[in-house]
Amino acid sequence: MEIKTYQLALLGFGNVGKALASLLLAKESELRQLFGVSFRVTGIATGRHGIAIDPAGIDLERALLVEDLSRLSKRSAEINSMNFIQQCQANVLFENTPVNYETGQPAVDHLRHALECGMHAITANKGPVVHAFEELTDLAREKGKKFLYESTVMDGAPIFSLFREALPGANLVAFKGILNSTTNMILTRMEGGASFKEAVEYCQEIGIAETDPSGDVDGWDAAVKIAALATVLFNTPLKPHQVERQGIRSITYQDVQDAKMAGKRWKLVCEARRLGDRVIGRVNPELVLANSPLYEVTGTTSLIQFETDVLGLLTLIESDPGPHTTAYGLFADLLNAIKSE
DSSP states (O other): OOOEEEEEEEEOOSHHHHHHHHHHHHTHHHIIIIIOEEEEEEEEEOSSSOEEEOTTOOOHHHHTTOSOGGGGOSOOSOOOHHHHHHHTOOSEEEEOOOOOTTTOTTHHHHHHHHHHTTOEEEEOOHHHHHHHHHHHHHHHHHHTOOEEOGGGTTTTSOSHHIIIIIOTTOOEEEEEEEOOHHHHHHHHHHHTTOOHHHHHHHHHHTTSSOSSTHHHHTSHHHHHHHHHHHHHHSSOOOOGGGSEEOOSTTOOHHHHHHHHHTTEEEEEEEEEEEETTEEEEEEEEEEEETTSTTTTOOTTOEEEEEEETTTEEEEEEEOSOOHHHHHHHHHHHHHHHHTTO
């Protein structure tokens, strides 16, 4: 079997980027044997831990251990993220910088530049899907490359590729589910006796909530995910501010305990439905009954239920996701991108 080598660049090397590096190392032999693919990582860029560029290939095992990535670089000049994309000479860019709910920047510019430089552009960042999906998709088609984003919603669960590959001719009518792991864990902890403040602090301790948890508890993360799903699966642009949004900040400890006594549970529910040529999206807390598929979704588990015109209801569940599952979504996008060549 002829082995084709791909040069990869990682823009963002936090928990997800490191998990992707570990997965690439674990799958290195399998990639060669089953797919005829080898790789070398020619660039890694971070905001706080330096930038490494080496066209001959960076030692990923060392990159996972060093505090300052610039120690591994063959380029010593100070460069910004856009110059990094040019200088790393990669075939594929993994863009994993923090999400910007309002504009999708600078990730949109990163992905656009990667495509213009002849790279496949892969991201776990929801912002570009919401704010520049049509532009980036059209540019990728023009350049004969792929813009892929499986990890933007439900980590490694195959939502976008499900409709792209496995459900030809199926038309989405509506979807409903639990898409924000942090709020689901908060409500689960409150049901177990923790206060709202204690539950938020626990999520921060285990790394699923930011120092400022407002993006989760006020429903912004969920709204962006609804907007991303609607934009792609309904082929109808939807911005986060167009999603009716209410978070869980107003849900009290007593509310949760009263629901528990009544055999119900509070859940932050995400949903969208096509109505004619419009898509209506909403995220808000709901009391769900024990017979609801959402009732047993606890902790960091996520669920989405699709209503289509041909299959009725189709449900995907992802149990206890983490950086490793997000990394798999990126890895799957890599394989889907290069198989088209």
